[in-house]
Amino acid sequence: MPLILNSTRLRLRYIFIFILLFVFRTASVLAQGEVVKQYEIAGIKVDGTKNLDKAVLISLSGLRVGQTITIPGEDIPKAIKNLWRQKLFGHVEINASRFEENKIYLRIRVEEKSRVSRYTIKGIRNGEIEDIRKKMDLRSGVIMTNSLKSSIQNTIKNYYNEKGYNYPIIKITEFPDTLLSNSNLIVININKGAKYKVFQIGFEGNENLSKRQLKKSMKNTKEIAKMDFWEFIKFKKNLGDTSTSLYYKLGNISLLRFYEYASEHFNPNIFKGAKFDRAKFEEDRNSLIAFYNTKGYRDAKIVSDTVYVAGHKKLAIQIRVDEGRKYYFRNISWIGNTKYPDTLLTKILGIKKGDVYNQQRLEEKLNMSQAGDDVSALYMDDGYLFFHPEVNELLANEDSIDLEIRLFEGPQATINHVNISGNDKTNEKVVRRELRIRPGDKFDRSKLIRTQRELSTLGYFDPQQLQINPRPNPENGTVDIDIKVAEKPSDQLELSLGYGGAQTGLYGTVGLNFTNFSVKNFFNKKAWSPLPSGDGENLNIRVQANGFRKQMYSVSFTEPWLGGKKPNSLQVSFSRIRFNNMSPVQSDSIIGSYYRTSGSAEFGMRLKVPDDYFTMFIGVTYENILLSNYAGIFNYSTGASNNIYAKLTIGRNSLEGPIGPQLYPSKGSNIQWITQATLPYSALFSSRRNFAEGDQINKFKFIEYYKTKFNFDWYTPIIGNLVFRANAKFGLIGAYNSSIGVSPFERFEVGGDGIQYFSQYGREIYGLRGYETSDIMGGVDPSGATIFNKFVFELRYPFSLNPSATIYGLIFAEGGNAFSNIRDYNPFQLKRSFGAGVRFFLPMFGLLGFDYGVGFDRTVQGTSPNSPFLDKYGKFRFILGFEPQ
Numbered sequence: 001m002p003l004i005l006n007s008t009r010l011r012l013r014y015i016f017i018f019i020l021l022f023v024f025r026t027a028s029v030l031a032q033g034e035v036v037k038q039y040e041i042a043g044i045k046v047d048g049t050k051n052l053d054k055a056v057l058i059s060l061s062g063l064r065v066g067q068t069i070t071i072p073g074e075d076i077p078k079a080i081k082n083l084w085r086q087k088l089f090g091h092v093e094i095n096a097s098r099f100e101e102n103k104i105y106l107r108i109r110v111e112e113k114s115r116v117s118r119y120t121i122k123g124i125r126n127g128e129i130e131d132i133r134k135k136m137d138l139r140s141g142v143i144m145t146n147s148l149k150s151s152i153q154n155t156i157k158n159y160y161n162e163k164g165y166n167y168p169i170i171k172i173t174e175f176p177d178t179l180l181s182n183s184n185l186i187v188i189n190i191n192k193g194a195k196y197k198v199f200q201i202g203f204e205g206n207e208n209l210s211k212r213q214l215k216k217s218m219k220n221t222k223e224i225a226k227m228d229f230w231e232f233i234k235f236k237k238n239l240g241d242t243s244t245s246l247y248y249k250l251g252n253i254s255l256l257r258f259y260e261y262a263s264e265h266f267n268p269n270i271f272k273g274a275k276f277d278r279a280k281f282e283e284d285r286n287s288l289i290a291f292y293n294t295k296g297y298r299d300a301k302i303v304s305d306t307v308y309v310a311g312h313k314k315l316a317i318q319i320r321v322d323e324g325r326k327y328y329f330r331n332i333s334w335i336g337n338t339k340y341p342d343t344l345l346t347k348i349l350g351i352k353k354g355d356v357y358n359q360q361r362l363e364e365k366l367n368m369s370q371a372g373d374d375v376s377a378l379y380m381d382d383g384y385l386f387f388h389p390e391v392n393e394l395l396a397n398e399d400s401i402d403l404e405i406r407l408f409e410g411p412q413a414t415i416n417h418v419n420i421s422g423n424d425k426t427n428e429k430v431v432r433r434e435l436r437i438r439p440g441d442k443f444d445r446s447k448l449i450r451t452q453r454e455l456s457t458l459g460y461f462d463p464q465q466l467q468i469n470p471r472p473n474p475e476n477g478t479v480d481i482d483i484k485v486a487e488k489p490s491d492q493l494e495l496s497l498g499y500g501g502a503q504t505g506l507y508g509t510v511g512l513n514f515t516n517f518s519v520k521n522f523f524n525k526k527a528w529s530p531l532p533s534g535d536g537e538n539l540n541i542r543v544q545a546n547g548f549r550k551q552m553y554s555v556s557f558t559e560p561w562l563g564g565k566k567p568n569s570l571q572v573s574f575s576r577i578r579f580n581n582m583s584p585v586q587s588d589s590i591i592g593s594y595y596r597t598s599g600s601a602e603f604g605m606r607l608k609v610p611d612d613y614f615t616m617f618i619g620v621t622y623e624n625i626l627l628s629n630y631a632g633i634f635n636y637s638t639g640a641s642n643n644i645y646a647k648l649t650i651g652r653n654s655l656e657g658p659i660g661p662q663l664y665p666s667k668g669s670n671i672q673w674i675t676q677a678t679l680p681y682s683a684l685f686s687s688r689r690n691f692a693e694g695d696q697i698n699k700f701k702f703i704e705y706y707k708t709k710f711n712f713d714w715y716t717p718i719i720g721n722l723v724f725r726a727n728a729k730f731g732l733i734g735a736y737n738s739s740i741g742v743s744p745f746e747r748f749e750v751g752g753d754g755i756q757y758f759s760q761y762g763r764e765i766y767g768l769r770g771y772e773t774s775d776i777m778g779g780v781d782p783s784g785a786t787i788f789n790k791f792v793f794e795l796r797y798p799f800s801l802n803p804s805a806t807i808y809g810l811i812f813a814e815g816g817n818a819f820s821n822i823r824d825y826n827p828f829q830l831k832r833s834f835g836a837g838v839r840f841f842l843p844m845f846g847l848l849g850f851d852y853g854v855g856f857d858r859t860v861q862g863t864s865p866n867s868p869f870l871d872k873y874g875k876f877r878f879i880l881g882f883e884p885q
Contacts (some may be wrong), residue, residue: 039104041067045097048110050182051141052088060086061094061108071096071104079108087145088113113143117177119186128192132159144174144186156190164275165192166315197224198276199314205303205321209295214319217291220280221317276307276315292323296356298401299324327357330400336407340378345405348375357401362391366405372446379409383442385472385479386410413443416478422485426460426516430536431485433561434458443470443479451483456660458536460516461485462803463660488803489843490515491531494542495880509880511542513846519557536560552577562603569604571619581630592629592637596762598622602647617649625745625762639697643745643762647676655715663806663841664798666723670713677706680736703743707733721801727792729766729885732822734786747784750818751776751831753877754884766790767884768816770833770853770875781820789827790816806841812851832856835874849879 044063046054058064061079069075076094083092091111098105118140121129135155142148153170160168169191177183201223203211215223285302292300303320310316329351334342349365366389367376379387392404418439420431434454436447448468456463465486472479494511518535521527527534538558545551556573581592602619606612623643631637654668655661661668681688681704688702709731716724735742745762751774754767763784768776777785791814798808815830837851854874877884 036070036072037102038068038070039099039102041065041069041106042100042103043105044108045106046108046110048091048112050112051115052112057083057108057110063094063106069104083108083110087147088143112182113145114174114176114182114184116140116142116144116186117180117183119188121188121190123190124192132156132190135159138186144172144184152188156188158279160192162275162277162279164195164197164277166196166276166278167194168192194313196276196309196313196315198222198317199224199310200316202316202318203321204318205323208297208323208326209292214288214291214321217288218284219287220277221284224314276317281307281317288319288321290360292321293357293359294361296326296328296358297323298327298357298359325399327399327401329353329355329357330396330402332403332405334405334407336409339382339384339409345375345378348373348378351403362403366391372449375407377445380443380445383412383414383444384409385413385443385470386474410474411477413472413477413479415439415441415443415481416473417480418483419480420483420485422461423487425487425534426485426536427518427534429564430458430460430516430534431455431483433564433567435483437481448481453656453661455483455485456657457662459490459660459662460487460536462488463658464801464803492843492846494846508546509542509544511540514539517557519559550577550579567606569602569617571602571604572600574599579630592631593627594630595624595626595628597624597626598643611652613654614650614652616651617647619647619649621645621647623745636696636700639701641700641703641743641745643678643703643743645676645678647674649674655713658721659801659803659806663803664721664723664796664801664808665715665725666717666721667715669715670711672709672711674709674711675707676709678702678704680704682737682740699740700743700745703745704736704740705733705743705746706736707731707746718795721798723796725792725794725796727790727794729790729816730788731764732787734822742786744783747781747786748788748818749773749777749784750788750790750816753879765885766816767877768831768833768855769812769814769835769837769851769877770855771831771858772875775855775858776816776818776831780818785818785820787822787825788816788818790814791830804843807839809836809838811836812853814853831858833858837877839879847879847883851877851879853877 041063042065044058044065046057049057060082062082063069063075063079067075080092080094083089089110090113091109093109095107095109096104097107116138119138121132124132132155136152138148138152149172152172156170157168160166171189173187173189174184175187177185198221201211201215201218201221203214206214285305289300289302300321300323303322305320306318308316308318330353332346332349332351332353334345337345349362351362351365365374367374369377375389376387386408387410388408390406390408392406394402394404396402415437416439418432418435418437420428423431434451436451436454437444441447448470452466452468455461455466462485465484467482467484469482469484470479471482492511492513492515494509494513514531514533515538516533516535517537517539518527518532519537520535521532524532537560538556540554540556542554543552552575554573554575556571558569558571560567560569562568562570575596575598577594577596579594580590598621600619600621602617604615604617607614607616621644625641625643627636627638627640629637649672651670651672653661653670655665655670656668657663657665681702688704710729712726712728714726718724731748733742733746733748743762747763749763749765751768751771752765754765766788768790792812793814794810794812796808796810798806800807811834813832813834815832817826817829817831819825833853833855835851835853837849839847839849841847852874
């Protein structure tokens with residue numbers, strides 16, 4: 001045994017010595033064959049390039065002539081890596097072409113990747129192809145890398161995901177281009193697949209909030225909800241209901257059974273619902289948690305969500321939530337407030353001990369309340385621009401939160417500079433005079449908001465592009481205000497065609513309204529482009545006519561800042577109306593004429609009491625009315641009357657809107673009280689009291705009356721841009737002397753389309769949708785009404801809030817009536833109607849639109865009892881230029 005062990009050990013010792021000798025010998029040979037030496041690069045040549053500049057390629061490699069490199073070493077491998085990193089080549093190698101002592105000549109060999117010569121998209125419509133081309137931005141000459149392919153596929157997928165096609169198949173194929181070397185034709189085949197809709201949204205873990213509440217919080221991701229009309233009727237008929245009513249009582253049929261039945265018997269596309277958009281779904285996830293936070297669930301989170309195919313073109317979403325504990329506010333403490341006491345801050349915060357924890361409410365009352373009643377507004381309205389609060393939430397016990405609110409008040413900021421830009425057409429003085437902030441004033445956030453409103457109200461600038469940006473300078477306690485405006489077309493051309501009934505006939509209107517005119521530059525030829533503009537003045541020219549029978553001409557001019565220092569306006573106007581009675585025998589022969597010529601001047605001012613939304617206007621008007629054998633309408637056929645009156649208007653306008661109060665008002669009110677009166681000639685002059693019986697010419701030589709009107713217009717948002725409007729109008733005309741009575745030249749008219757076509761009787765016309773004028777005025781004094789009232793309720797929703805093409809729809813309910821005198825007046829005796837309409841606003845042409853109204857109390861003579869409801873009681877109204885009263 002010992003002999004065998006010694007023999008084995010001896011053999012192992014020889015083997016170990018042999019391995020060591022082999023390793024040392026191999027290392028020696030390798031060291032002798034790989035001698036490390038430094039060389040200076042004497043020249044670099046490039047082979048294989050077709051599109052790339054050789055000098056650029058050498059630069060990309062990192063090598064240069066004169067550079068010292070080590071061989072073997074890291075210089076050459078590094079240069080190869082640099083070239084590979086460009087993703088331009090399919091093969092890269094660097095070799096030594098020759099050596100001269102310590103100099104080396106290098107040769108870089110590359111094979112460029114094929115480039116895109118052109119590409120085509122197949123499998124989809126031309127319109128979609130154009131949309132995808134714009135989004136891909138794939139150009140000829142680029143190299144089709146794997147990353148570029150992935151980018152193309154992701155772009156196409158995102159495009160179709162937004163449209164509800166959640167599983168598109170994209171195949172990208174390359175073919176050699178026989179016309180261009182080293183170039184490929186790219187063919188992108190797209191199969192957009194089925195358009196999937198969310199069939200069901202399910203929740204797990206929601207023990208305290210219902211599924212309905214959670215679904216409602218997800219604004220962008222909705223379940224399919226309804227069928228179209230014809231599929232619904234078909235569904236009803238299959239259940240034995242053959243009526244065409246939109247109502248069907250499901251009775252004991254569950255909603256699930258309803259879906260199952262519909263899916264079994266009808267086309268799977270009958271459901272109209274929300275498409276699935278992954279990006280918007282991610283937003284809804286955040287909205288879901290935010291909703292939980294408003295209900296006190298501060299720690300709520302989404303554990304998981306699953307989106308899966310639930311049938312033909314249907315997706316289902318399953319969301320699992322962890323609600324966590326419900327929390328309540330407990331104690332609130334303020335730190336750092338030296339300006340205002342704790343009691344005032346706590347009152348503004350509006351959070352009491354025991355209130356359910358609501359993170360959104362807390363943030364709004366500290367920083368961003370739309371009503372401007374938050375703590376930040378309190379400070380910033382008093383100049384504390386650098387103010388900011390920090391909230392520290394302390395867990396008091398298992399379900400209560402203590403708030404420690406630390407305020408950093410900072411110094412009051414003073415406005416240093418107010419910079420205005422973007423007003424290429426409008427003079428800077430027009431913008432600057434509307435500002436509620438001036439250099440040297442304390443910073444005031446509410447005045448910035450008011451400035452934005454006033455600039456929007458001008459109508460010269462795009463409200464959506466109007467920017468007011470404070471630039472604080474903390475080092476010196478000042479702030480610069482940058483105001484950037486974007487001019488928009490504000491002048492309007494009115495072209496309209498209307499029908500004023502049998503007496504007026506067909507008439508046309510041409511009007512020009514220049515809202516940013518400049519009289520000062522009228523004689524400056526260079527300022528005519530096409531008209532002198534930029535000073536904010538208004539020039540309106542209007543012509544109406546229907547041949548030789550009736551014509552009206554009017555012109556008005558308004559200077560909004562008379563003298564340029566205060567917002568006091570001056571308006572002057574002139575108009576002339578002519579009506580001719582034509583011979584029934586010869587249509588072109590005039591047998592009688594009516595002329596009404598008027599001129600007026602009105603002075604306006606902004607008031608500061610009760611607040612600066614109030615305005616007051618005082619005006620004087622002279623009208624001359626001349627009749628020449630114009631019989632059958634007034635109390636006399638030949639003679640002259642004079643109407644000299646003063647007018648006082650007091651109003652308050654606080655309307656606001658997302659694109660300006662003129663285009664789409666969404667909140668605020670516009671209230672006007674107007675009083676118009678002549679002198680009481682019969683009380684002042686004895687010669688104006690007693691007239692011979694039948695002496696109508698002298699009786700109305702100087703017209704006397706008083707008139708008062710009230711208009712209330714109020715808007716409030718309901719949900720989003722859905723707006724509710726309420727409007728009330730009232731008017732009364734009275735006489736100083738009952739023996740003289742009310743003038744036949746000042747009356748009201750209610751009904752019809754409300755368009756002021758020809759005010760031949762001196763009537764103010766107020767439309768009532770769903771009714772002809774004769775439906776309302778048939779039982780009123782032929783001269784017109786002396787008292788009226790009208791009420792309107794509307795729901796408005798915008799389809800486009802683009803200032804260049806504003807479109808909104810509306811539904812309305814309204815009522816009104818007119819009465820011969822105050823003894824007959826009954827405010828509840830209304831002619832009622834309801835209907836719908838649409839409005840289009842184009843800057844050049846103004847307002848376009850139409851309404852369809854159905855009058856509840858309308859009696860139409862000559863119609864068959866079996867006439868369709870809409871034909872018997874309904875009436876269309878077309879609008880061109882301006883909204884009727």
